[in-house]
Amino acid sequence: MKARIFDALRAALAERRAVALVTDLGSGLQTLVDAEGRQQGDAGLEDEFLPQVVEAIRQDRRGIVEFYDGRFFINVHPPANRLLIVGAVHLAQALVPAARLAGFDVSVIDPRTAFATPERFPETDLITEWPDEALERLRPDARTAVVALTHDPKFDDPTLTAALSSDAFYVGVLGGRKNQAARLERLRAQGVPAEQLARIHGPVGLDIGAVSPAEIAVAILADIILALRGPKWKAG
Incomplete structure (x- = not known):
């Protein structure tokens, strides 16, 4: 060359x-x-x-x-697949190494510097901006997945609004079905279009009966890879 x-x-x-x-x-x-x-x-x-x-x-x-x-x-x-995790929570500590093992470039976004520390996330790209500001700068593309894990509307809602207006191939958010329904109602009230809301993977992850943080991390990563690669088996 x-x-x-x-x-x-x-x-x-x-x-x-x-x-x-x-x-x-x-x-x-x-x-x-x-x-x-x-x-x-x-x-x-x-x-x-x-x-x-x-x-x-x-x-x-x-x-x-x-x-x-x-x-x-x-x-x-192609550029490397990228995972942007919003929320430096316990679950993120399990998801970061799993995603790295699958070949993703991983960043953790959380303005709470008590959580987003090198001790909790060694050798990880830590971004302490507010999620919407960070996503505006990082510009999620068609090889970027965005997952919100904070369980806090003041972080999750701006994350979803910014991610859904981007080219991110996967947008997921943690929370049960009741929380998901309330979240969708809030985002509708903020003017987020229905076609964007339909892109949300929530509750995030494949339904494999996961319980522990490590199992939930596997379920999330599997759902991201499924969205990226597509199913390998089809009935009939």
Whole structure:
């Protein structure tokens, strides 16, 4: 890989932009293509071929593609999946290492500095801004999950309002069905559209009968991965 292509790839990932490195298997020439079909490199891909590359980026799909008399290897480089946890609570202490193990970049957001401490969350990105301010700055994208765990409307409600207006692929909130109903009523009164409210995973996590913080963390992470990847089995 030439230095300028490598630098462009590194810059795209730093900016959380998915790109594909397309290699002409005949000539060895390479081109970097982004999700808008813009290309940078030496291969000079045909305009008719670019939609296939863009679709591969959208589906996070790698492989060899034949186009006319050429063969190309499309290697998609998506940004890392990201989990933003609002609430430096006991459950978050179980969810952070589980999410890391699954390959997520994890940040914990909580303005309560007595809770958001390096001692409770070692080697974790701790953000002590108010949730809505933090989410505005972090700009959740299509590879970002947001989970609110505080059980406190003054934190959870602004989190949901900000997250639901973003491109986050998953928005979840802790709480029972009664709390969820009251929460939805509050958000409706604040003018949050029904189609956004329908995106909320609440009570958060798959219903696997989880009881302990570790089990609930597994249920939440499983639900996030299901939303990201989709089910692998279908009836019929």
